[in-house]
Amino acid sequence: MRHVHLKELFQQDPNRFQTYSMRNEQLLLDFSKQRITPETQSLLKTLADTCQLDTWKSRLLSGDAINTSENRPALHTALRQPQGSELLLDGHNIVDDVQANLAHMSDIVNRIHSGQWRGYSGLPIDTIVNIGVGGSDLGPYMSCRALSDAQLASGKKLNVHFVSSMDGSQIADLLDTLLPTSTLFILSSKSFTTIDTLSNANTAREWLRNASGASDDILNRRHFIGVSANAPKMTEWGIPENSQLNFWDWTGGRYSMWSAIGLPIALRIGMSRFKEMLAGAHAMDEHFRTAPFESNLPTQLGMIGVWNINFLDIHAHAILPYDGRLSHLPAYLEQLEMESDGKSVSRQGKEVDYRTCPIIWGEVGPNAQHAFYQLLHQGTESVMCDFIAPARRYHDTDNADLQQQHTLTLANCLAQSRILALGDSVLEDNESAPVHMRYRGNQPSTTVLMDELTPFSFGQLISLYEHKTFVQSVIWDINPFDQWGVELGKKMATNLLKPLMKETDGADLDGSSKGLLDTIHALQEVNA
């Protein structure tokens, strides 16, 4: 198959779309531009069976402690199970805990939306700043943008901002534009020990102190909500118990936007819309659990990815949403997939001798066309692409200009996946063109077509990628739910604080780090 061109596959079978596209609820996935045949499908099924995909799937969904390095289950699916259902963990139905947590979240959302939650001066809150990083930032950040069209029942929109980077530039710029009287900060951190988040939180509280002259007690009560799996640490920071929203250690950070970490989403679009998003994710969970291999969307997405990576030697993956509201999806999927499956040690503790997670990156498709598509079309790298687009947009408005813009966007989406697959064979006299103007094609892609972008279809979409990531981890025999590769960097940064602050001389550092340290000190002295 490495030498078979997609144009030949389409010549042999013009009905590939009928064979390789599949649908669940509001999503359709078209795999016909992947370099697969019925034989590939059957070989992939054998591979999945050999790796016991079905057993792993059941273990995931039933709450087995499959995150073995941290000895716990990964139960993000429980966060979207409907009220009245059951998932027993050590004999206890955790769906009840999830529902109680949603009720607490709902109460907070109502108090803020109704203007009952007031700042230190008595003014209602109209601005939210979520302070968090990684999984405590990317999910809510992406979702608030993706679902920005959803209006609150009141017709009002809360301003919701996100601060993540530790260097202070985001928060400093943002605070300059905000009113302390009506701003509420959500401190989101599963561990509540992440230095990036805590340093931004301290900056926020100092800003409030300086502006208000109010006591810390009043500020903590009226201007901060904590969301974490570590209640004692929230209390230690000063967050009162009834302003704390908890979640559980069985919710991985990058799988946590369905938990109270999703509070900014609920504040932005309302609790009922938030629940529609959960329902969409749950529908995909059920599809993943029950649909057969051949028509199981996350399984196919994962297995065809494995086919590209391990059998066709394609190690780059571009995420290309054709809708500006999905602009943060690539960054979200970078963490979801690369922090989950960017591993090289098997579940048995052995170095693997095959490739695992590819390099994933992306951008809003039409913008990327004016940036890195040159490489996709004519570079030396093989790249697999996911095109993601809603079929309908602006159809419920009478704005013909915007409707036309949407049509134009879809035309570009279809044009690009067509050329990437078939190259310039789509033209009549392609072979007479000079070589620098040729398009060789054969870059495989999947198109994810959403009926329209709603909380439900968006929930489905994100759950689709979560399960895809899991499927691949099973085939690669790795644990997708830990992230030990990020720990050493945190320790090393703490160690480097001392020489940077001149408390030690850094003589034990390597030559490069010592050279940079000395240069920084010299430059800082000049500035002083």
Ligand SMILES: O=P(O)(O)OC[C@H]1O[C@](O)(CO)[C@@H](O)[C@@H]1O
């Ligand atoms: O929510 P926390 O505990 O602040 O962690 C934030 C992020 O940091 C990481 O642990 C990586 O350092 C991610 O896995 C996580 O999403």
